[in-house]
Amino acid sequence: MKLTRFIQKLILWELLVGMMVVIRNQFRPKVTVQYPKERIPLRPRFRGVPRLRYDPKTMEELCISCLLCEQICPDDCIAIKWEKAPSGKGRVLKDFIIDYQRCCLCGLCVDPCPTKPLTAIYMSHDYELAGSDRLDLVAGRTDLHEGRTVTIYDK
Amino acid sequence: MPTDDTKPPAGTPPPRETPPPAPKPPVKPPDPLLAVVSCPAPDRLREVLPGRVSEPHFFAGEVTLTVAPDHLLEVCQFLRHDPACSFELLADLTGTDFPDEEKRFRVVYHLASLRNGQRLRLRTQVGQEESLPSVTPVWPGANWFEREAFDLLGIQFDGHPRLVRILMPDDWVGHPLRKDYPLPGYPEHHLRYRTADITRRSYVDISWKATGERAADIVKKYKGNVGAPESAPHVPMPVDDTNGQETGS
């Protein structure tokens, strides 16, 4: 036993074992993702920047201007403008602004959203937020519905 | 995502304030949070050092003892070395600012005993002009915690090996965790960085010029607040220029 260990030590056995692990990994599949060209498929729950949505059936505004998301936002990045509905009850959404510069993508705004079953505000799968102007990152209502245009580089 | 049953149904106008009704306060008679837990430390202190600490306060299974600054070091020594207490670990040391109280800083020491599996909170009050004895002789690890409390709250600790700022820059003015520290900071100090001192070149202080307007607004805003700039505490700042004569332990 002692002799084996001595011989192992002499022929640098443990170094060779380590080198074999490395060479074994040479033949494993590579894990690199060439980002702008290839993208990792996102999981359904992925939290990108928050966006608004219409009711998919009626194409009406889902948001009822209840201001819950504005209240819970830890970064104060949501601002909602609304006015009384002409019929007297309820509110009409005038504008919905999210400052993506401040948004920390925590997803807390989605939790209290009262519209069921689809929440009016949801975490989209957009994550490419670079812009050349700070104002690019302040999204108004139309931006929030249609999403920001993202240049996709394929090479 | 979790559902909330107190939501107004979709379509109906929600009330302007939509707080879900607050949960009923826990059942009055026996509050489980206030249960008394067994801890040998208060009894031992009562036996050996009578009158030094207050009666224990129990909350959520934690024991709090209040001690006067004069007896702090003595009590700490005892708690550290007494075999029945044996609080080897100073888990945390921090302060809180209560500007309305007479002695505005409340400093807490969270002690833990590995041998007995106990925890204890030691609490003391200290005024703005007063100072506390440093507990670094008992727990050397208090060094950085005390530096942090000094940095963020301006609490002085006597006998600390080297009480200099730790988180904020050395030339910072004011102690940010005080309740009267304005959230934007003291504009006359924090908006300019002393580049000229560092590079030894005459520099036009661009940041100050560019934000001059805004700075004025900030001044206007916080001058109305309680305890603002006149009482802006200016503690003479020991600038860290001795280059580590003390090895941090």
Added chain:
Amino acid sequence: METQMFITILISVVQISIVLSLVALSVPLLILMERKVIGFMQSRIGPKRVGPSGMLQTIADGLKLLLKEDIIPDRADKWVFRLAPMIVLVPAFVAFAVVPFSGTGLNVFGQRITPWVTDLNIGILFIIAISSVGVFGIILGGWASNSKYPLLGALRSAAQMVSYEVPLGLALVGGLMWAGTASMVGIVEAQREAHLWFFIPQVVGTVIYFMAGVAETNRAPFDLAEAETELVSGFHTEYSGMRFGLYFIAEYANMLIVAAVATTMFFGGWLRPFPNVSWLAFLDIFNFILPGQWGPFMSGLMWVIIKVSCFIFLYYWIRATFPRYRYDQLMSIGWKWLLPLALANIMGTGALLLWLGQTG
């Protein structure tokens, strides 16, 4: 007479330029291969974007280095700072003068062109002597930067090179005793006559030589002089642009030299494995493909390239696997283990040769 002399000079110039360009061209290839090989070992794919599957990446990097601003630190010793990279680079290339790239020469226009620039009878000594000049470039570069991290790197490098020159040289002595000559070509010929790669009787010598060679070229796990996680990048922290590039090229050229010497000394240079076993002759494939003198020439070149590549691959493999030694540990390995082992190896070889001489 004068024409003959002119032709000789011309041939030499041609040889030198061929060798220089060969080495200079193989450096980008080595860098690319290093990035690719280590990338593959680490489950990555390495450079991919410039040229077909990243083939032109090093060229692009080299161009970038050339076009970069030449920054000399404010308080550096300017002349030494400029000189240092050249002191490193020139010996690295000069040492290739005695490296035989193949066995047989070529007859072009009635002139014999040898596959080595010159065959000094002290070839090995020449290489050792020349390559130890390179250390001055590193020390001077680190010192002239007038900065603290480079200074530490230079000091480490000085100590390291000085202590590893000794086992490096001594490890080769065993081989020299077998060969009976210090000429690089002579050593290979001796291996052909002995029907034996000197690797076999000189296992210990080979291992010591390779370890010392890795240390000598400042490669992992002995890359203390640059040690990017400790000294940022050691002696060339302050270098940028092509001056940094020169250091880089010299490092790889030195690796080639170490590999080439090991090939020649211990692995039979341009000889195929078992050169005396005739049925293995098919391994020299170029003998059958190419006509006349080109066949043996290309076969020899092929074997040299294969053997050198194996060594270079070993370099990469080790770099990908091992942690780095510490400065004092490096010293103690050099002086306490490698040096006594090398001396013992010499003594053992001497005893073996004496015994063989008496019996055979």
Added chain:
Amino acid sequence: MFRTQEMEINMGPQHPSTHGVLRLKLRLDGERVVDSWPVIGYLHRGIEKLSESKEFIKITPFTDRMDYVCAMSGNLAYLGAVEKLCGIKVPEKAAYIRVIMVELNRIASHLLWLGTHALDIGAMSIFLYGFREREMILDLFEAYCGARLTYNAFRISGVPADLPPGWKEECTGFLKLFRQRHREYEQILTANRIWLKRTKDVGYMDAEHCLALSVTGPVLRAAGVARDLRKDEPYAIYDQLDFDIPVDDGCDTYARYIVRMAEMLQSVHMVEQCLEKMPSEGPLMGMKGRRMKPRKDEEIYFAIEGPRGEQGVYLISDGTDRPYRCKFRNSSFANLQALAPMVQGGLVADVVAIIGTLDIVLGDSDR
């Protein structure tokens, strides 16, 4: 004739191996460290000040950003403190999910430590192997909560969502793979003579000094003290799990390596148990609504065993739904105090190894 002089050198804040923005003023005698003075605060963002003006629920995203390597532990420590303050019970299923996430995060954190520590010492490949496996854990987190680094995965009194379909299988597959990969890391490093030389007797600190300097976590356990809050003060459902506390007597960098490597396997074991024992049905949130009413003028301290040691939160309530004071006791801050005594007398190369072995995250220490 010859004059020797000590050299002062500035390591960091931009140095490849100071793990972020730690700055170390070193005084060197040749390569030997005579003295050192760590400077922190480059990442100070005033999270404690900020927390005083936010409701309890809004503070969770900040805890993600303190120790961004193990944000789940940060979430759990903070939420545990709030729940303790308000006396809220967490449903069993939610507690199981929390423990699964925290333990997976511990593996991820230790993998990052392993990679960067080994890279600092010079072993290159293991860095990328570690990141490769860490990426799989991040995939699991993304599938559960939607984020890969700053999770914000728990809410006060529970978790916001159940495990997605297929998550358990993916997790089990990962754990199985991870056991094999763990063996490979050991093959590369554990017996490697260079690794042994670089880590044995480097950064020696015995139990007494560790405790005196408030050092906790694997560093303390590698000094022979079996201090683990998961056993000593079980929170969540740790009292229902079967696990060991790896302890080593070496007190040096190598012992910490051994302890952390063993901890990864223990975490794998724990996650396997949790997946098995977790009730398939049950509520996820322990309370309705989100307005807190803690008792006035009370204070609590709640600590969990994070990957780097005791991760505590100290809260003072003034009866409103915002904390009057919110102090985070982060292990990196306390552990960093041990740096100066550890590097004293070592070489420059040891400084790098010691920074690695303390496993500091500067966002954690600066807050």
